[in-house]
Amino acid sequence: MDWGTLQKVLGGVNKHSTSIGKIWLTVLFIFRVMILVVAAERVWGDEQSDFVCNTLQPGCKNVCYDYFFPISHIRLWALQLIFVSTPALLVAMHIAHRRHEKKRQLTSGEKVDIEELNKQKFHIQGPLWWTYTCSIFFRIIFEAVFMYVFYVLYDGYEMPRLLKCSVWPCPNTVDCFVSRPTEKTMFTIFMLSVSGICMLLNVAEICYLVIKFCMKAPRKPATLK
Amino acid sequence: MSWGFLRDILSGVTKYSTGIGRIWLAIVFIFRLLVYVVAAEHVWKNEQQEFECNIRQPGCENVCFDHFFPISQIRLWALQLIMVSTPSLLVVLHVAYRESREKRHKKKLYKTPGSMDGGLLCTYLISLIFKTGFEIGFLVLFYKLYGGFNVPRLVKCDMRPCPNTVDCYISKPTEKKVFLYFVVVTSCLCIVLNVSELSYLIFKYTIKCCLKRYDKKVQTMKSECQKLKYVDPDEPASTALFHSNASPVLVNMPDKPESNLPTDLRG
Numbered sequence: 435m436d437w438g439t440l441q442k443v444l445g446g447v448n449k450h451s452t453s454i455g456k457i458w459l460t461v462l463f464i465f466r467v468m469i470l471v472v473a474a475e476r477v478w479g480d481e482q483s484d485f486v487c488n489t490l491q492p493g494c495k496n497v498c499y500d501y502f503f504p505i506s507h508i509r510l511w512a513l514q515l516i517f518v519s520t521p522a523l524l525v526a527m528h529i530a531h532r533r534h535e536k537k538r539q540l541t542s543g544e545k546v547d548i549e550e551l552n553k554q555k556f557h558i559q560g561p562l563w564w565t566y567t568c569s570i571f572f573r574i575i576f577e578a579v580f581m582y583v584f585y586v587l588y589d590g591y592e593m594p595r596l597l598k599c600s601v602w603p604c605p606n607t608v609d610c611f612v613s614r615p616t617e618k619t620m621f622t623i624f625m626l627s628v629s630g631i632c633m634l635l636n637v638a639e640i641c642y643l644v645i646k647f648c649m650k651a652p653r654k655p656a657t658l659k
Numbered sequence: 660m661s662w663g664f665l666r667d668i669l670s671g672v673t674k675y676s677t678g679i680g681r682i683w684l685a686i687v688f689i690f691r692l693l694v695y696v697v698a699a700e701h702v703w704k705n706e707q708q709e710f711e712c713n714i715r716q717p718g719c720e721n722v723c724f725d726h727f728f729p730i731s732q733i734r735l736w737a738l739q740l741i742m743v744s745t746p747s748l749l750v751v752l753h754v755a756y757r758e759s760r761e762k763r764h765k766k767k768l769y770k771t772p773g774s775m776d777g778g779l780l781c782t783y784l785i786s787l788i789f790k791t792g793f794e795i796g797f798l799v800l801f802y803k804l805y806g807g808f809n810v811p812r813l814v815k816c817d818m819r820p821c822p823n824t825v826d827c828y829i830s831k832p833t834e835k836k837v838f839l840y841f842v843v844v845t846s847c848l849c850i851v852l853n854v855s856e857l858s859y860l861i862f863k864y865t866i867k868c869c870l871k872r873y874d875k876k877v878q879t880m881k882s883e884c885q886k887l888k889y890v891d892p893d894e895p896a897s898t899a900l901f902h903s904n905a906s907p908v909l910v911n912m913p914d915k916p917e918s919n920l921p922t923d924l925r926g
Contacts, residue, residue, distance in 0.1 A: 436696055439666060439688065482709060482830060492713040493828035497812055504833040512698040516689060523685060531678075603713070603813075603826065 437467050440519055447522045450529055450556050451566075454639040458632060462519070465628045470511055474621050477614055478508040484613030491603055498599035498610045504587060507618070511625060514580040518632070521569035521576075528565045529556055558643070559650075567643055574636045577629055584626075591626055593618040662696055665744055672747040675754055675775070675783075679856040683849060684747075690845050691740055699838045702831055703733035709830030716820055723816035723827045729804065732835065736842055739797040743849070746786035746793070753782040775860075784860060791853045794846050801842070808843055810835040 441463060448459055481503070487495045558566050584591065593615040600607045612618070666688065673681055706728075712720045757779070761768050770776070775783060801808065810832040817824045829835075 436693075439663075440693060443689075483705070492711050493813070493826060496709065496711055496828040496830050500812060500831055500833050503831075505837050506702075506831075506834060509698045509702065509834065513694070516693060516697075520689060523689070527681070527685070530681075603828075 437471060440516070441467075443526065444519055444522050447526045447529075450525065450558065450562075452558065452639060452642065454635055454642060455570075458635045458639070459522075461628065461632055461635065462515070466511075466515055466625065466632075469621075469624070469628075470508070470515070474511070474625070475508060477617050477621055478506060480613060481506065485610065486613075487599065487604070487608050487610040489604060489608045491605055491608075494599070494601075494604040494608055495610070497601050498597070498604060498608065501599065501601050502597050502610070507584075507588075507622060510580065510584060510587075514576070514629075517576045517580070518573050521572040524569045524572075525562070525566050528562055532556060532562070563643065563647065567640060570636050570640050570643075574633055574640075577633045577636070581626065581629055584622075591619070591622050593622065662692055665741065666692065668751075669744055669747060671751055675750050675779075676747075677775075677856060677860065679852055679859065683852045683856070686845065686849060686852070687740075687744060691842075691849075694838075694841065695736060695740065699736065699841075700733060702834050702838060703731060706731065706733075706830060710827065711830075712816065712821070712825050712827040714821060714825045716822060716825075719816070719818075719821040719825060720827070722818045723814070723821060723825065726816065726818050727814050727827075727829075732801070732805065732810075732839060735797070735801060735804070739793070739842075739846075742793045742797070743790055746789040749782050749786045749789075750779070753779055780860070780864060784857065787853050787857045787860075791850055791857075794850050794853070798843065798846055801839070808836070808839045810839065 444459060444463075448456055451459065482499055485495060485499050487498055489495075556562060593612060595612060595615045597610045597612065598607050599610050669684060669687070673684060676684065707724055710720060710724045712723055714720070757769055810829060812829060812832045814827050814829065815824050816827050
């Protein structure tokens with residue numbers, strides 16, 4: 435049970451996505467999930483053990499670490515990726531529901547090839563269009579919220595080398611040093627940029643879907659004439 | 660043997676679940692299992708090494724950690740995930756039992772082994788009740804063991820061999836608190852889904868039952884009507900019908916003058 439499960443579930447939605455949606459999914463898995471698992475987790479692996487404070491006071495290090503890192507970058511990214519991926523499940527559920535309805539309609543009379551039904555691609559129109567557009571909208575919201583939370587929690591996107599801590603039980607003010615600050619800053623900026631690219635892709639996809647919908651709508655009255 | 664095993668077993672349950680059941684499964688997989696494996700486990704990874712007490716007395720840290728964490732929150736969470744997922748297996752077992760029965764008797768005993776009726780419906784309802792019970796039980800256990808869902812930064816310990824009272828500091832308390840709230844929220848969401856699924860199924864099958872009974876009554880009345888449409892008065896069955904409280908009877912009158920049966924019997 436790991437990111438592979440998420441990939442399997444979302445892979446099913448890929449079939450019914452637009453081209454921009456497919457690019458978004460590729461960017462998500464290669465430049466975010468994979469980077470998180472193979473690289474970022476190692477960089478943040480020793481974050482507390484190598485967080486050193488210039489004091490012998492027991493407990494001071496724990497308290498300062500907790501004060502400056504209420505929730506670790508790595509965990510926030512993991513939650514961000516999970517939340518950003520879940521709206522696609524709405525689309526997967528809608529498609530599964532339509533397949534189920536079709537199966538029920540067909541099995542009452544004709545013979546049905548289950549394999550063919552499962553492989554059939556649904557076009558993004560009608561209620562599915564609304565579900566798909568809503569899911570993209572929620573993706574954008576979640577991305578924006580997480581980027582804002584990052585900014586607020588860590589006062590920007592840079593990892594400082596030195597933090598000054600005066601939380602009890604630390605005596606007066608204590609200097610605490612973060613491990614690998616430059617590497618962490620680079621990864622933070624990288625993940626942020628990829629987040630931004632994903633947001634742009636989502637916005638482009640929404641515009642594409644809206645334009646497609648508007649172009650189809652005026653054609654309908656013309657054909658009726 | 661790991662969480663993948665549980666995931667594979669639960670994937671088999673999807674086939675026999677209702678719509679709400681599938682949403683419940685998706686929430687358990689994505690927001691509970693996946694979050695546990697990729698994020699939460701790492702937060703509690705070195706909890707004892709990072710648990711620090713302001714004392715040099717050997718053994719004091721161990722004793723204090725054991726006193727405040729009789730069972731670690733992460734292990735309790737794992738047990739909760741396992742216990743909450745397993746009642747769904749009752750349904751899978753029941754379907755497997757039905758299929759083996761059909762094989763043994765070599766004939767079709769059920770519409771489909773996975774159709775939700777009779778015994779399978781009862782099994783499903785029981786599994787929902789157990790799931791809800793386990794969720795509530797674990798939430799109460801979390802609350803009782805840790806004095807609410809709070810993870811304090813500092814705990815004061817006076818267990819032997821610690822001299823007097825000692826300050827002990829828990830590592831990453833804020834992050835642990837965030838994940839505990841996450842556990843509570845997802846648990847409550849799952850409880851709500853289970854209760855709504857239970858109510859939906861009970862309501863649906865009560866209505867079905869009532870409609871069936873009403874249908875049956877209408878059918879019997881219709882068939883009686885049909886039977887009595889053309890009745891030969893000489894038939895022995897007809898006398899019984901004439902004396903019953905059935906709906907109006909139309910009698911086919913023969914051309915025999917000695918017949919003295921009434922032409923219209925409206926009881």
